[in-house]
Amino acid sequence: MKLKKEDTITSFQFIFLIIQAQVGVGILSMPFSIYTEAGHDGWISVLIGGCVVQVLLILFWILMKRFPSMTLYEILDTTTGIFIGSIIKGLYFIYFVLVGSSILSLFAEMINIWILPLTPRWLLIVLMAGIGIYAVRGPVKFLARFYVFVSFMLIIFVLLVIYSFFEVDYLNILPIGQKGIMPIINGTEKALFSMLGFEMYFIVAPYVNSTSIKKLKSASISNAVVTIFYSFLTLICILFFGLNEFKLVPEPLLYMIKSFSFKVLERIDLLFLSLWIVSVATSYMAYLFAASRGLMSYSKKNKEHTPFVLYAAIPSVLISLIPEGVYKIGEFTTFVTYLSYIFVFGLPVMLLLLSLLTHRKEKQQS
Amino acid sequence: MKTSEMKKKWFLLGTLIMFIVLLTGCWDQRLIKESRLILAAGLDLEANGKILDTVVYPVVNKGSNAVSMIRSVVVSSTGVTTRDARFNLDKKVSQMFDASRNRVFLFGEKLAKKDIYSSLDVIYRDPRGSVNAMVAVVKGSAKKSLEIQPQDSTLLDIYYPELLRSTSAIGLFEIETVQSICTLMFEEGNDFLLPYLRVNEKQQRAEVIGTAMFHHNKMTGTLTGKESTLLLLMNGVKQDYPRFTFKIADEKRVKERNYITILVNDIERKMKIDISPEQKVRVKLALEMDVNVNELPIDHLDSAAKANEFNKTLTKEMNALAKKTLAKIQKANCDELRIGKRIRSFHYADWKQMNWEKDYRNISIEPDIKITIIQHGIIN
Structure with a gap:
């Protein structure tokens, strides 16, 4: 339909695409935000969060199976009609741009706090956006190859964190489930927010040159990897910080790594942050791609998202410059994450119901 | 066509040079x-x-x-x-x-x-x-x-x-x-x-x-x-060379002959916490030490029986030292042995009833240290 035939990715690349979209700017503060709700049972919350994501992925899969070669945007056009479809598409575009700018905002703030206090925020944001624009302008398969390539960094990430096992206290996670089930459920919400990025399934799935069930399999693998990874990170932070110091450190992972020092490398937190920047870039790219792909769907003749990348990147940069200071940025990102209730959980489910009720499906060309 | 490609190249070069200037990090150099x-x-x-x-x-x-x-x-x-x-x-x-x-x-x-x-x-x-x-x-x-x-x-x-x-x-x-x-x-x-x-x-x-x-x-x-070394061992931590010197005799002539010095080779610690329904805490601290005799001018360890005798004396001395040390840490309200944390982890219901700030001083910690000489250097 609207896709160029030659721009496809494999289901193997799809795994990494979703992982890299999920693992991003929030990873540094994720254990903390889960801890504030779930206490030292936070790691269970992450596991439950992973199950919720899996259920959503299955719903997405059912929806996407009915429209194998369409992205979310074309599905909107087919199921809700051109007029309503255009409006919702516009809202999705705004949502993706907002997520992009919250990523940029948080990224610049983190770098400002942790390593470059005197460097102006706008420069950091422009540099990050520049990388994003450069990467997204190419075909999707280039993006996917890049994602696979940088995924080895996640392994270094894990190794750095594993080092902290030398200084942990296993008693910290006991007694399990002491405060009951409610805090764990509340923590799940926070965990879900940090796992956002799996909605890329809607945008990228039609680009995957594979069967529908294989796509679900890939997405499930990435979900499992991310869930276990996050649960592990949360667990290790709890073991390291104990119950009361945890409340003081909003970026526990970084703080933990800062306290280690090797003979050759003294400040490992800098190394860690450099790896993290790549993760931030990949998730920013994913949202930038999603937004520009949305703009493309408005155009009748264009079959490439390339010309639209700038139109998505510029507003995201401008918006990200507005909030200043940790509290304002916090408010802004909380607002954006709450929007995901509508755009990642609400609307897709409604869309699925709508397509099931109206029996709309993509017409098979054969 | 060619000129536009040239232009593109120049543009790229220009951007690259700009990035080099921007990326030097002039703001934050130290x-x-x-x-x-x-x-x-x-x-x-x-x-x-x-x-x-x-x-x-x-x-x-x-x-x-x-x-x-x-x-x-x-x-x-x-x-x-x-x-x-x-x-x-x-x-x-x-x-x-x-x-x-x-x-x-x-x-x-x-x-x-x-x-x-x-x-x-x-x-x-x-x-x-x-x-x-x-x-x-x-x-x-x-x-x-x-x-x-x-x-x-x-x-x-x-x-x-x-x-x-x-x-x-x-x-x-x-x-x-x-x-x-x-x-x-x-x-x-x-x-x-x-x-x-x-x-x-x-x-x-x-x-x-x-x-x-x-x-x-x-x-x-x-x-x-001496107290710190023993406390660390009672806490289950053995560093490379924990040493103790005890007085074992009372000879007036050569004072140096009254002492024995041991080096702790290996330890095995077991802590058991008993909590009665009225939240009375009893901690049993069993510690077995394998030691190496470093210095013993007064006597020679030529038989297992003799070593056993010394084991008994050392065990007695060590237990006395442990009691003194534990009394001191309880008086200072310093829960170095993590007893409170263990209670919180394994007996949470009791923990909620307790006020550790006050109760810690009143719990009873019973040390039970056993010392076994397993080496005596290269002479008997």
């Missing part, structure tokens, strides 16, 4: 030659409630015969907080201070008895704060301890870390850093010990005389070296 690297710091509490901050930094002097000499320079200044004192220091010293490489924090006893968190807050808050610096408490003033000139090393910032590391190896304490004590300061039912130093001005040296017991953020008492 050159070592432009800063004074603080490598050791001491904090004291003045009589008027102000903080006295003493820092040591190395200065390289170009000598006359092309040999450059590094020496430590000590300066101090007062302020209402640690950071304020540091600001006042900055006014006195050429170049800016850089405390991110600090190796040692020494607290004066007076300050340690009041609160150490407030003085360290600035380090926890600073992304470049030296959270892996070692921490120790000095009897008297920390300023004095940084003014000595030990002969072991011309640089104090090497002397103190080495001193603490070697003393930790003989089992007096575990090395604590600024970060590791932060967790413990906030934790309930889990306290810590810091090395306790004394300055010997005559010899121009500092010596470790034991450990300072902490409860939350306050120092609440001290232990001698």
